[in-house]
Amino acid sequence: MEEVDVEPAVTNIPAASDGKHLGFAWGPGDILVYETLYKASGSGCSFIHEVRKDEDIYSPNLRKLFNESHHIFVGLQTIREDLPSKNKKPQFVSISKNYRSVIRACMEELQQVAEVATQYGNQVSILLAIELIWNLCEVLFIDAAPAGSLLLHLLDWVRLHKADVDEKAAEVLQSESPAEHHDYWDVVVSYVLQGRLEEARQMLVKQATLHPAARKMYKLMDTLLSKMPFYNPGGTQTLTEFDVKWRHWHGEVNRCLQDNSFASNQHLEIICKIIVGDEDTLLEHKELLSTWYHFLVTRLLFSHPTVKPTELHYYAQSCMTMFLDARSVPEPLDNILLAAFEFDIHQVIKECSIALNNWWFVAHLTDLLDHCKLLQSHNLHFGSNLREFLLLEYASGLFTHHSLWQLAVDYFDNCPEFGRVYLGLQIEHIPLDTERKALKVLRICEQRQMSEQVRSICKIMAMRALRNNRLGSALSWSIRAKDAAFATLISERFLQDYCTRGTFSDLDLIDNLGPAMLLSDRLTFLGKYREFHKLYGEKRFSEAAKLLLSLMTAKIAPRSFWMTLLTDALPLLEQKEVGHRAHDNMDKKRVLSSLKTSFELLLMQLSSTSSKC
């Protein structure tokens, strides 16, 4: 497999071209470029240019393509591996058809837009080409039609991509006198070239009625056309039997030609020559065939309908050579189709990768071919690497888009070797514009046990909240990040706030900390201290006192807070509660005396150190 060498594309930047350097900086989806001079100074034209690689993901028209193909992709990955290939082929063909119908739908939508805005015309023609290639790949690789069916499939393929025949036919039929329309014979010949003999016959009837004198000739042609054998894959006839029958018919047509049966009518003569497979006649109708692959299929239809897949490339090459002028250079599309006819899957993929800017097509097609186990004929390792390589490229491209990145996640999930690390790396860079978006990103990381990414995202959000003085938000993010140090810091801030203002902010959050309280000592203290305030407020003084006592003795109270705690203890010490039960009072007495002791102890400690609230 030879390396395809292409000259790199040059993008022009509106900047000086002489005597200056171009500086650059990588961004998430683009690269910034600016004029500069390394290791020098001097005035510069200080413009910074944002250069982007892929326009497609921003195209609203293609959004549907990306979304729906994502759906198909995910479905494809779930097909069970253990089923024998034989059973899976119809499924794969169906999936291939699904992809193609998505392309077609997108193309049709675009076509309507293209009528208004010409820049979309490009996209339409490229989608058309892609569908053409995919269809051929489906016929040759996925469906892998054997001799007999192969030609029928190819015929369908050509018919599908040459719709102008029907347009012209409609025009002719709608006219006053179809048989006299100037395009009439073009339509008839086009039908014949596409093997649509039934329709050709119906058209010819119209001509026959106009020329009763030549009735016998038209009858003969009609007979020949109606008797042309077409292979029936579902039938009982074997390929050999069909071949015999076809040769017999072919001989009959030839005899008519030799007999000059149609000599008096040049049109019928031409048709006769076509159906006998005369190459020169076929080539005289390049205009109607319009492509070398149409010529190929027509030629095979009328000269070798039992063509085997392995024989295709020989005919393809020769047809292309015959059809194209000596001067014309094959275009990339031609090379891709030729590679397909040669059953060189890797070459097809390679050529498509080069010709197309976006990885959508090659990524999805290669993935499907890999599932059909078609990429492993070369080398096992190689095959799966290629698939993953392309999927990673495609998904990475999606990742730079503000909403399509979510589709990319599924693609990474299905890349066993590098998917996870690529996802982990790129998901961190998603801008966390809103809490909602941050939570979305977090959920994805949490589902995949990407703990470092979870921690990092939460930390970033916590830091952002803290710098904007949104303490509650900062605290909840720190808790989610399981960042004890940061939680401590924020708890300190809360406590400082309380000192200055006398009230707590974000009561809801602190009241409902639950087990998260245990993340850091300071946080525990904060939670418990708030609890103390609640108890006090509810006049449950003995419980409040007990709590206060435990806060002091457990040593989780920060030094800076002791003064405040003592101040809080004072009213408790003076509290004269209406006695309920003696037991309660005893309890309370004990608590209060312990409080007093702690109070004294703390006072002593306070006097030996200086502390401020």
Place this chain on the structure above:
Amino acid sequence: MFVARSIAADHKDLIHDVSYDFHGRRMATCSSDQSVKVWDKSENGEWHCTASWKTHSGSVWRVTWAHPEFGQVLASCSFDRTAAVWEEIVGESNDKQRGLSHWIKRTTLVDSRTSVTDVKFAPKHMGLMLTTCSADGVVRIYEAPDVMNLSQWSLQHEISCKLSCSCISWNPSSSRAHQPMFAVGSDDSNVTYSGKVQIYEYNENTRKYAKAETLMTVTDAVHDIAFAPNLGRSFHVLAIATKDVRIFKLVPMRKESASTGPTKLEVQIVAQFDNHNSQVWRVSWNITSTLLASSGDDGCVRLWKANYMDNWKCTGILKGDGSPLTGSSGQPTAMSTVVGSSVQTSQNALNGMSAGRIGKRAPFAPPLRQLTSPKTYQHPAYY
């Protein structure tokens, strides 16, 4: 590729460095005009300058963002022999309405006796650590132990490289499989020490950085150096800007159990490109390390990519077309954004069916348009 947008940066002198922040929503530019500007990208993609201030008393060579886990923090380095750390202060509400923000200097690092040529933050898993390198051949690593107090930085390591240093790059890998590692490049013309790239690795026993490797094959002045992001590989990839673009693979070799020195690295050259014709000044990897960009004396930026067979090739060239944009905005903060036009061409690699050459085309396909300018072509607008 195409120019999506052109931003009038309004620096009064050459721009030496442009740096995107981690999320790609902000950028910082620095210039010979001694100032740094910070730009914010709005939802519709427009860039607005939200801060512009004088940072040094000499040309500012590089500017870089700390990881957002540490808040909004910038570092700059300059010809004036200092590096500085800046933090954004959340301003008054009317400032926010006017789209302005304030940056204050948290610290100035004055240890260098010569121009500070590069400044980089270490990978975030190491904490908030800043590294500088200078023309005096010393690499300095500073740490801010308290992330909430950025005015306190302590000089943790001072490493003498014996050669004038031009660039540093940290290995971004946070894998526990290896110790922190950075590479230093030198543009010294000294021929006694011929290897111009040195790799240092942290040793947890000595708690110091020790030289692990010198790339002896790199004998010409090195202007830039960049470790590639590590995507689960067991080896390291390092790109070097010297008289050509070079990509090295550094494979850690198995440590003998008794060995306490730095990991032995096997050095292999993966690719070498001299398309820039002469000196290459900058190299840098994209986020996924699938693309390397380089900038050189030929006035171009080149993009390099490896295919799935690991063969490297140039996949794109960005080049000045000789007609720079003129004009500037009036106010320093207001800007004119010119939406660059992509060169509309029809020389597409895949232009519909090849049928166009002969006879009628399928109804959907548009008629072939002619090439407008034979020299300029690019990848098809769609695919």
